[in-house]
Each structure stands twice: as C-alpha cells, then as structure tokens.
Amino acid sequence: QVQLVESGGGLVQAGGSLRLSCAASGRTFSSYYMGWFRQAPGKEREFVAAINWSTVATNYADSVKGRFTISRDSAKNTVYLQMNSLKPEDTAVYYCAAGGSSRLGSPSGYRYWGHGTQVTVSS
Numbered sequence: 001q002v003q004l005v006e007s008g009g010g011l012v013q014a015g016g017s018l019r020l021s022c023a024a025s026g027r028t029f030s031s032y033y034m035g036w037f038r039q040a041p042g043k044e045r046e047f048v049a050a051i052n053w054s055t056v057a058t059n060y061a062d063s064v065k066g067r068f069t070i071s072r073d074s075a076k077n078t079v080y081l082q083m084n085s086l087k088p089e090d091t092a093v094y095y096c097a098a099g100g101s102s103r104l105g106s107p108s109g110y111r112y113w114g115h116g117t118q119v120t121v122s123s
Contacts, residue, residue, distance in 0.1 A: 006021065006116060014086060014122065016086050020096075025077065029053045034100070035049060035096075036096060037097055037107060038093065039095065043092075047061050048081070048094070049064065056072070067085045067086075092118075093118050095116045
C-alpha cells in the first residue's frame with residue numbers, strides 16, 4: 001500500500017522560507033515523476049513542481065520558478081520542496097503526488113496523493 005505523508009507546512013511572513021517534505025512508503029518510483037501541487041480556497045488544484053526520480057530532471061510552474069526548488073533523497077524515499085521568497089499568493093494546501101509519467105502539469109497525470117499540508121503566508 002502506497003503512502004505519501006507531507007510535513008513542513010506552517011505560517012510564515014512574506015519573504016520567508018519553508019521546506020516541505022513528502023515521505024513515500026510502499027514502493028519506489030524510479031523512472032516516474034513525483035510532484036507538488038497546491039490548492040487555495042475556491043480554486044482548482046494547480047501544478048507547482050515535479051522531479052523525475054531517476055534522472056532528477058525537474059519542471060516548475062512559472063509562478064514559482066527561481067523561488068522554489070524540488071529535490072529528492074533516494075535513501076530516505078523522500079521528496080522536498082524548498083520554498084523561498086514566499087508571497088501571500090503562495091498560501092494554499094500543498095499536496096505531494098507520485099507516479100507521474102506524462103501530463104506532469106495535471107493532477108490526472110499522477111496516481112498517488114498525500115493528504116496535504118497547509119502553508120499560510122502573511123503579508
């Protein structure tokens with residue numbers, strides 16, 4: 001049974017930083033992508049970043065390029081999202097996703113999901 005458990009969310013002032021973690025258990029995802037999405041109240045879930053487990057190739061949404069960095073630790077089976085220069089518009093529930101191989105920017109492109117962690121950025 002695959003489980004994705006996010007952690008690291010919280011309340012931070014604008015300009016601050018947070019690092020989210022997503023610990024995966026139940027299987028490995030070599031040759032697949034793991035990603036981060038976010039969903040603000042009243043809005044659709046949107047793509048943030050993705051990483052290929054084997055090649056470490058990365059993709060980012062334009063809104064976070066240069067501020068967020070996705071990485072993975074294969075020994076810990078964990079994916080991270082380092083978020084710097086946070087803005088109030090980054091406020092959302094952040095979800096970890098796994099099993100992506102195509103349509104990386106769409107939630108339908110991923111098979112497994114975590115329950116999410118809240119990130120709130122105050123102005």
